[in-house]
Amino acid sequence: MADEEGAERRATTDAPRVVTANRAQLQLRPMDLDSLVATDHRARAIWMVVEGLDLGRFYEAIQARGSDPGRPAIDPKILLALWLYATSEGVGSARELARLCERHDAYRWLCGGLRMNHHTLSDFRVEHGAALDELLTQLLGVMLHQRLVRLERVTQDGMRVRARAGAASFRREPTLRRCLAEAQAQVAALKEAGERPPDPQAVRRAAAAARAAREREKRVTRALAELPAARAVKRGDVAKAAARVSMTDPDAGVMKMADGGYRPAYNIQLASAVEGRVIVGVQVTNAGTDLAQLTPMRTAVERRTGQPPREYLVDGGLVVLDSIVAAAADGVTVYAPVRAPQRADIDPHLPKPTDAPAVAAWRTRMGTAEAKAIYKDRAAVAETVNADLRTHRGLDHLPVRGLAKVQCIAVWMALTYNVLRWLALSA
Secondary structure, eight states, X not given: OHHHHHHHHHHHHXXXXXXXXXXXXXXXXXXXXXXXXXXXXXXHHHHHHHXXXXXXXXXXXXXXXXXXXXXXXXXXXXXXXXXXXXXXXXXXXXXXXXXXXXXXXXXXXXXXXXXXXXXXXXXXXXXXXXXXXXXXXXXXXXHHHTTSOEEEEXXXXXXXXXXXXXXXXXXXXXXXXXXXXXXXXXXXXXXXXXXXXXXXXXXXXXXXXXXXXXXXHHHHHHHHHHHHHHHHTOOSHHHHHTOOEXXXXXXXXXXXXXXXXXXXXXXXXXXXXXXXXXXXXXXXXXXXXXTTOHHHHHHXXXXXXXXXXXXXXXXXGGOOHHHHHHHHHTXXXXXXXXXXXXXXXXXXXXXXXXXXXXXXXXXXXXXXXXXXXXXHHHIIIIIHXXXXXXXXXXXXXXXXXXXXXXXXXXXXHHHHHHHHHHHHHHO
């Protein structure tokens, strides 16, 4: 009994004995980057695809040549694979990608021991628009050659994506001119202050302020340049005078979104092949409507792939009678819903006296059960592609400003989607 009481007393008075962390202890661990990633990992598959592509346009832009002074550039193959893999994982921030290159095994494997700067990653994503577009064409050519894709039937649909601009950034002409005068005065004042010997500690802050003032002046100047285009789409003198342009992103337009609200956005048009379900055309506009987008996209698809689609499926927002006539002249059959007439007793599929032969044939065709069955492929393909890009690739908002940079983002999305489809179809 006494021994039990003594053991109990020691258990309550003696300090507990535990093993704690010692983070100051040095450890030498052998590490092999190649062993960090499984053999069937998506990063390896994307790297394999990138290695098989012709990246000559990317290497032509490198200024470090031979024994000339200057730091060697990072291999475009690495940067391309990083952004393809990041986009496939829904990562759209250059800063986040730079952090992942230090912490995530798959990104570290792609880097191959190189350190990545978010400025380098961000610049690479938007500075090679023509090369990226050529790469998309090259990838489609390979898939067409391997008969993984056929252009017998193509769908087109537009998706409005939130721009990187606030609704409050839109200004009318008087406000824009006043902001331009203020920006110019600020640039002049900062330039004059920079001519005097500054405090050494304030040099960096002064340079940042001057750069911000110059960028603001540039954005306001571009906004004034975009004002005539914004007025052109308005009706009436009062509406034209009230036209507004964003100071943050002058290229963005105010569009009606899926939830019924109006916000700054871009209209990304995507054309997809039904057989293979890959993206064969990408175009970006700042128009809030899909009208007049059918013919430009159809022409772009034919130019990119070298062959016209035999059947073209679009929704009612893309229906323009002149586009149907032009498609029929090129041997392309358009499948699109016919607008319902105001009177319920009128059959919308009956040709009108004023219809051109191609339009009359389109109305009659869309009344048949065969055409209705074919038209079901539009939603099955186009909506699937849009949903994939929005949900899994991060195309619910845009990380850049300007029409040219947004076009680059759209091509990155199409490239990533097609690479993943190529891997799936090849398997």
